[in-house]
Amino acid sequence: MDQVTNTKSAQTKKKRSFTKTDVQEFLLRGRAFIALILVLLVFTLLSPGFLSTGNIVIMSKHVALNAIIAIGMTFVILTGGIDLSVGSVVGMIAMVAGMLINQGINLPQLGVIVYPHTWMILLIALVLGILTGALTGSIITRFNVAPFIATLGMFYVARGIAGLLNNGYTFPNLIGRPEYGNTGFEILGAGTFLGVNYSIWIMGLFALVAHIVTKRTPFGRHVFAIGGNQRAAELSGVRVRRTKIIVYSISGFCAAMVGLIIASQLVAAHPQTGVLYELTAIAAVVLGGTSLSGGSGSIGGTLIGAFVIGVLGDGLDRMGVSSFWQQVIIGSVIVLAVIIDQVQARMQERIALQKQQEMD
Numbered sequence: 001m002d003q004v005t006n007t008k009s010a011q012t013k014k015k016r017s018f019t020k021t022d023v024q025e026f027l028l029r030g031r032a033f034i035a036l037i038l039v040l041l042v043f044t045l046l047s048p049g050f051l052s053t054g055n056i057v058i059m060s061k062h063v064a065l066n067a068i069i070a071i072g073m074t075f076v077i078l079t080g081g082i083d084l085s086v087g088s089v090v091g092m093i094a095m096v097a098g099m100l101i102n103q104g105i106n107l108p109q110l111g112v113i114v115y116p117h118t119w120m121i122l123l124i125a126l127v128l129g130i131l132t133g134a135l136t137g138s139i140i141t142r143f144n145v146a147p148f149i150a151t152l153g154m155f156y157v158a159r160g161i162a163g164l165l166n167n168g169y170t171f172p173n174l175i176g177r178p179e180y181g182n183t184g185f186e187i188l189g190a191g192t193f194l195g196v197n198y199s200i201w202i203m204g205l206f207a208l209v210a211h212i213v214t215k216r217t218p219f220g221r222h223v224f225a226i227g228g229n230q231r232a233a234e235l236s237g238v239r240v241r242r243t244k245i246i247v248y249s250i251s252g253f254c255a256a257m258v259g260l261i262i263a264s265q266l267v268a269a270h271p272q273t274g275v276l277y278e279l280t281a282i283a284a285v286v287l288g289g290t291s292l293s294g295g296s297g298s299i300g301g302t303l304i305g306a307f308v309i310g311v312l313g314d315g316l317d318r319m320g321v322s323s324f325w326q327q328v329i330i331g332s333v334i335v336l337a338v339i340i341d342q343v344q345a346r347m348q349e350r351i352a353l354q355k356q357q358e359m360d
Contacts, residue, residue, distance in 0.1 A: 031340055032288045032304040039308060043315035050318065057197070063310030064203040065258050067303055069277055070284040071210045072254030074302045075247045077285050078214070079226045080294030081140070081147035083248065086255040086281060088158035089132055090274025093125045093259030095162045098171025098269030100124065101182055115180035122188070122260060129256020130249045132158065137248030141241040155278075162271040171269040189264030199261050206254065211299040223247060227294025279334070284309050287337040291345060309333070 043050045069086050076083045104115040116124065132154065139150045176182035191198045214220035222243045225233040234240050258277070263269040288305030290297025309330065316326045 029289055029344070032301050032308060035287065036304055036308045036311065039311050039315065043311070043318070047315070047318050050315065055314075055318075059310055059314045060200050061197050062314060063307050064197075064199040065261065066277070066280050066284055066310060067203045067306035068199075068206055068254050068258050068261075069281040070288075070302045070306050071206050071299060072251035073278075073281045073285050074210070074288075074290055074297060074299060075214075075223060075250050076147075077227075077282075077290050077292060078223045078294055078297055079244055079247055080230070081244070081247070082151060082282070082292075083133075083136070083251045084148065084151040084278050085132075085136060085154035085158055086251060087274040087277035087279075088155045088162065089129055089252055089255035090259040090262065090277055091162040091271055092132075092158040092165075093129055093256040094263040094269040094273045095165040095171065095271055096128060097121055097125050097185070097260055097263050098174055099165050101174045101176050101185060102171050104180070115177075115182050117181045118176065118184050121182065121185065125260055126253060126256050129252040129254075129259070131252070133249040133252020133255075134245050136252070137245035140248070141244050159271070162273075166271070168271055170271075172267075174263060174267050174269065186264050186267050189261050189266070199265075202257065202261070206257075207299055207303050214299055219243065219246070224295055227291075227296070229295075280309055280330070283330070283334040283337060286341055287333065289344075292338065292341055293345065305337075 040051070049055065069090070073083055073086065100116055100121045104113040106113050136150055136154045139145050139153075140147050174185050176185055188198060193201055214223065222233065222238045225236070225238055226240055226243060230240060255274075255277075259274065262273055284305035285297070285302050286292060286305070287308055288297070288301030288303070290302060312330065312333065313326060316329065321329075
C-alpha cells in the first residue's frame with residue numbers, strides 16, 4: 001500500500017514539475033505578445049488618447065518600415081546569420097531613386113540623359129537591393145566569410161555609395177517632370193487604399209508571403225534546417241549556398257523597399273537615411289522569438305516584435321521622453337531580448353534532455 005502511495009506521489013510531483021516548465025516555456029515563447037499588451041496598457045493609462053484611431057494609424061506607418069526590414073532579417077537569422085548592412089542599403093536605394101528622378105541616367109557616349117519611368121525607377125531600385133544582398137550572400141558562402149564581417153563590410157560600402165551619388169548632399173523635390181514620365185513617386189509613401197497607407201498594406205503583404213514561404217514551402221523548410229544544423233542539412237540534400245544567397249537577397253529586397261518608401265514619404269533622399277535601422281530590425285526579430293543561433297522563429301513573432309519596438313518609441317515620444325533616454329531604453333530592451341533568447345535556448349535543451357532520459 002505504501003509503495004502504491006509513493007508511486008502516485010512521485011507521479012504527481014513529476015506532473016507538477018512538467019506543468020511548471022510548460023508554463024515557463026509558454027511565457028518565453030509568447031514574450032513578444034505579452035510585452036506588446038503591457039506596453040499598450042502602460043501608455044494607454046499614461047496617455048488616454050494613445051489608442052485613438054489617428055495615433056494607431058501613425059504608429060502603424062512607423063512600425064511598417066521596421067517590420068518590412070525585420071521580415072527580411074528573419075530569414076537571415078533563421079539560417080544562423082546576421083545582416084548589418086540593411087540600414088545602409090536603405091540609404092543607398094533612397095539615393096539611387098533620387099538620382100534617377102532628378103538627374104536621370106547620363107549616357108555620354110550617346111550624348112543623352114535617360115529619365116526612366118517611375119515604375120522603372122522602382123524596379124531598378126528593387127533589383128539593385130536584391131543584387132546587393134546576393135553579393136553579400138555570395139561572399140559569405142563562396143569565400144566562407146563570417147556573416148558579421150561580410151555584412152559589416154557591405155554596411156560601409158553601401159553607405160559610402162549613398163554619399164558618393166551626390167557628394168553627400170540630399171536629392172530634394174522628388175516629384176519628377178511630366179514630360180519625362182517620372183512623376184507620381186510620392187504616391188508610394190503618401191497614397192492610401194481604403195483609408196490605409198500603402199506602406200501598411202506592403203507590410204501586410206510581405207508578412208503574409210513570408211509566412212507562407214517559411215511554413216508551406218520546401219525553401220522555408222530548408223531555411224529552418226540550415227539554422228538548426230547546417231551539416232545535417234547538407235547531408236540531406238539541401239543546397240545550402242543557394243539558399244543562403246536567396247536569403248540575403250530577400251533581406252536586400254526588403255531594405256530596398258523601405259528605402260523607396262522613406263524617399264517617397266519625404267519627397268527627398270538623404271545619404272544618412274536608414275541609420276541604425278539594422279539594430280531595430282534585429283531587436284524586433286529577437287524579441288519576436290527568433291533564436292539568434294537560427295533554426296527557430298516565426299514571421300508572426302517578428303511582426304509583433306516590430307510593433308513592440310514601434311509602440312515603445314512612439315509612446316516615449318508622446319510622453320516627451322528625451323531621445324537619448326529612448327536610446328537607453330530601447331537598447332536595454334535589445335539586451336533583455338537576447339538574454340531571454342539564451343534562457344529559452346537553455347530551457348529547450350533541458351526539456352529535450354529530460355525527454356531523452358524518459359525514453360531511455
